[in-house]
Amino acid sequence: MGSSQRMRLAWFVNYLVPGWNIPWSGNAGAEWMNGDFYVDMARRLDAAGFDAMMLEDGNYLSDAYGGTFEAELKHTVRGPKNDPLPLLPVLAAATERLGFIATMSSSFYQPFLLARLVTTLDHLTGGRVGWNVVTSSSPLAAQQFGMDALPDHDERYLIAEEFVDVVKKLWRSWDRDAVVMDRATGTYVDHEKVRPIHHHGTYFDVRGPLNALPPLQDLPPIFQAGGSPTGREFAARSADVIVSSAKGIDDMREYRAEVRRRAELNGRNPDDIKILFMISPFLEESDELARRRREERLAITDERAERRLLMMSDEIDFSQFPLDQPFPTDLSTNGSQSLLKQFAQWAGDRPLREAAAGDEFEAFPAFGTPETVADEMEHAFREVGGDGYLIFAGGGGMLTRRYVDQVCEGLVPELRRRGLVWDAPPAGLGLNERLAYDQPAPDQRAAASA
Ligand SMILES: Cc1cc2nc3c(=O)[nH]c(=O)nc-3n(C[C@H](O)[C@H](O)[C@H](O)COP(=O)(O)O)c2cc1C
Numbered sequence: 001m002g003s004s005q006r007m008r009l010a011w012f013v014n015y016l017v018p019g020w021n022i023p024w025s026g027n028a029g030a031e032w033m034n035g036d037f038y039v040d041m042a043r044r045l046d047a048a049g050f051d052a053m054m055l056e057d058g059n060y061l062s063d064a065y066g067g068t069f070e071a072e073l074k075h076t077v078r079g080p081k082n083d084p085l086p087l088l089p090v091l092a093a094a095t096e097r098l099g100f101i102a103t104m105s106s107s108f109y110q111p112f113l114l115a116r117l118v119t120t121l122d123h124l125t126g127g128r129v130g131w132n133v134v135t136s137s138s139p140l141a142a143q144q145f146g147m148d149a150l151p152d153h154d155e156r157y158l159i160a161e162e163f164v165d166v167v168k169k170l171w172r173s174w175d176r177d178a179v180v181m182d183r184a185t186g187t188y189v190d191h192e193k194v195r196p197i198h199h200h201g202t203y204f205d206v207r208g209p210l211n212a213l214p215p216l217q218d219l220p221p222i223f224q225a226g227g228s229p230t231g232r233e234f235a236a237r238s239a240d241v242i243v244s245s246a247k248g249i250d251d252m253r254e255y256r257a258e259v260r261r262r263a264e265l266n267g268r269n270p271d272d273i274k275i276l277f278m279i280s281p282f283l284e285e286s287d288e289l290a291r292r293r294r295e296e297r298l299a300i301t302d303e304r305a306e307r308r309l310l311m312m313s314d315e316i317d318f319s320q321f322p323l324d325q326p327f328p329t330d331l332s333t334n335g336s337q338s339l340l341k342q343f344a345q346w347a348g349d350r351p352l353r354e355a356a357a358g359d360e361f362e363a364f365p366a367f368g369t370p371e372t373v374a375d376e377m378e379h380a381f382r383e384v385g386g387d388g389y390l391i392f393a394g395g396g397g398m399l400t401r402r403y404v405d406q407v408c409e410g411l412v413p414e415l416r417r418r419g420l421v422w423d424a425p426p427a428g429l430g431l432n433e434r435l436a437y438d439q440p441a442p443d444q445r446a447a448a449s450a
Pocket residue numbers: 012055056057058103132133134135136137225226227228229230231232243244245278335336337338339390
């Protein structure tokens with residue numbers, strides 16, 4: 001019920017070191033900072049018909065693991081990472097239709113700053129911008145901004161909700177027809193169509209109005225990835241698109257049903273919220289080769305285990321737990337609760353090394369020829385519903401130009417052949433319109449043209 005006809009495709013990317021010490025990584029290790037790698041990538045995604053590129057962000061390095069930055073920096077887990085925002089208009093200038101979602105934290109930005117930044121980006125990109133609202137979870141991030149720690153997990157979501165509300169009020173502090181450009185009277189803006197917002201809330205006081213033009217898209221789409229109950233509630237109330245870290249068909253189905261239920265309880269039409277599931281496909285000429293490549297990449301090593309554990313929490317030193325013992329079950333965190341809980345379920349009583357190294361952020365393992373992977377994606381799309389996928393090259397530096405090509409030149413054409421992705425998206429759509437747009441199913445298309 002309420003499922004899309006076509007798959008939306010977005011790609012999740014970190015502006016950090018892509019693959020640099022694996023075959024086909026070229027000189028990316030030395031050159032990624034100048035943005036060319038990501039410009040090339042954006043062009044390829046645009047040509048392939050992707051809807052959007054989602055730019056991850058974070059703002060700290062962690063020495064929680066063993067009290068040193070060694071694991072963090074040696075494996076380039078969270079750094080060096082450049083700020084993705086200045087990259088965004090560079091990518092947009094190199095592409096025609098691709099949308100770009102910028103991640104910004106409601107714990108560190110101010111609503112006014114963000115509202116103005118996003119509207120500026122929206123104009124610079126011809127209406128192709130979205131905002132991924134994250135609340136951030138680490139005290140180490142808070143300590144970059146003069147705070148010891150962040151507010152409690154659930155309160156962060158209350159702050160985020162008010163934050164989004166203020167941003168939307170600012171975007172709407174100008175009527176859409178406020179710019180009159182009346183040469184006769186020498187009037188550029190009709191001042192009666194611009195109003196202060198006088199927001200006085202629990203967390204923010206903002207007078208307004210915006211001193212920039214309102215966004216081209218009216219309200220640029222809000223992306224969210226809350227995994228905990230509070231996070232899901234926030235997403236159901238405030239998000240236009242939810243990127244989910246659900247694992248397995250049952251979990252995906254449950255996640256989607258719950259978000260839709262919560263949306264309805266909040267008086268929203270559940271179909272107005274799109275859900276994308278994350279996958280990290282391994283594509284090769286044969287299923288066997290793809291399986292082998294995946295096994296090689298996901299080999300159970302201390303490095304992979306460390307990478308995963310580093311991402312889990314900055315409040316717990318996971319190096320204290322022996323890698324050959326099971327994951328302790330009595331941990332709690334004020335950080336990302338759902339990640340910890342999900343991992344504990346996944347780990348069960350396996351040795352920590354095996355559980356951590358074998359864990360990928362993906363809805364289901366996808367590997368094989370383009371046909372095989374398209375089969376899996378189509379199967380889950382029909383079984384679960386939802387609106388498509390967020391491709392991620394996986395943690396651990398798997399992203400190369402070759403990887404992008406395997407998806408863009410192998411997988412996407414196969415999905416298109418099945419009528420699951422755009423033939424050709426209409427030109428000039430804003431990201432909001434584009435995400436909302438459903439092309440007719442192939443049989444309806446055939447009927448329409450008969
Ligand atoms: C696909 C995906 C992308 C995410 N991107 C970011 C990001 O760029 N920056 C960030 O700080 N957190 C990011 N997160 C973390 C989420 O914002 C959120 O903290 C996480 O899903 C845990 O939710 P919870 O706090 O409700 O437990 C992402 C999560 C997912 C699943």
